[in-house]
Amino acid sequence: EPEVTQTPSHQVTQMGQEVILRCVPISNHLYFYWYRQILGQKVEFLVSFYNNEISEKSEIFDDQFSVERPDGSNFTLKIRSTKLEDSAMYFCASSKGQPFTDTQYFGPGTRLTVL
């Protein structure tokens, strides 16, 4: 069964450094998403991406964050200058259609630790 994959599974970085989290969505999906989950808290929406552009973003997704689909298979989340509060589990998801019409499939997540 096709699945969303994410790399790395765990990323440790120093505060102020740039990180890139990578995701490979399911191949025939058109909508891509990033969520984060701070330890012990709820899953929070960051951004959705469709047709090579951001279609929706939350207030969390400020200028420090960017997303890109550099080729036909990868979807990346870049954090330009990491802060301690960026430490969280980051989940990528993809869907064939919009969320209310089609299921979002989540990847296993990348645990980001900012020291």
Place this chain on the structure above:
Amino acid sequence: EDQVTQSPEALRLQEGESSSLNCSYTVSGLRGLFWYRQDPGKGPEFLFTLYSAGEEKEKERLKATLTKKESFLHITAPKPEDSATYLCAVDQGGYQKVTFGTGTKLQVIP
């Protein structure tokens, strides 16, 4: 502010002891309500989508129902492998984003 609230926060059941989890929402323009299961250290796994009040969906020991203000996830005769955190989420329409509740952590004891 739109809200999704789940209760209880944690639930401990004996194997075979049926119960229900609650998800109440105060969002406008609900387009869909979703139930996910999340195991520790993993991403949410889709269970159900409900679109309108009165709708019900079933999968094995799980049954999800929806009213105008809340949804219930009924677990019948649970087994230890049903232990997980169950997440409720809503899609508000007009936005390609989903808002999650804080989840109910279910533990089923053999």
